[in-house]
Amino acid sequence: MSVPYVLFVVTNAAVIGPNHRPTGFFFPEIAHPVEVLDRAGAAVEFASPAGGTPPEDGFDGDDPAQVAFRDGKAHRRLSRSRKLSEVDVLDYDAVFFPGGLGPMVDITGNPEVQTVVATAWNAGMIVSAVCHGPSAFLGVTVDDGTPLVRGRKLTSFSSAEEDGYALDDVPFDLEKALRDEGALYESTEPWQPKLVVDGRLITGQNPQSGTVVGEALVDALRDRS
DSSP states (O other): OOOOEEEEEOOOOOEETTTTEEOOEETHHHHHHHHHHHHTTOEEEEEESSOBOOOEEOOOTTOHHHHHHHTSHHHHHHTTBEEGGGOOGGGSSEEEEOOSSTHHHHTTTOHHHHHHHHHHHHTTOEEEEETTGGGGGTTOBOTTSSBTTTTOEEOOSOHHHHHTTTTTTSSSOHHHHHHHTTOEEOOOSTTSOOEEEETTEEEEOSGGGHHHHHHHHHHHHHHHO
């Protein structure tokens, strides 16, 4: 089996909203999938809209997976993320969008990101995201001109979760926006793991879902090998 390659597309946004809330990518939403993918022998590379070192949020020093990621080579590669415009997504087997509030600033509605998502999908690749990461799918149309999410099952950070977390900071409600584009949205209780797999579309609801998303990515990559 050849080594599968997964491209993580990470936010560069360090603040969000009228209160200038510090943000970035949410640490476990990269650390946990990377742990699973690394154990399975998959290669992970990192890109971001501007390149360079993406800002971090939510690091938990009591989580061994987060500590291992922070101290490992993958985190070194992340700190030198490639500029998205210089990356060809077709060099990879899957593309993944971690969350944090940052993606709501510079991933959502970004034409380069939308092109990456559409190109990956239309090429038959695996497309995945967790928490606020599915905001990358908004505004993306596929080959037949319809929205990517229309009629597809997925999940993301829920309205119920946002209400107690960042309602005053985010520019829109992600669950509602996905529903408005025709997504068959699913969720579970706030802050509980939730995975939705609809063919090549793999999504997780919240930070607690990073590991199950990573496991689903591994399964999907193995099925395709």
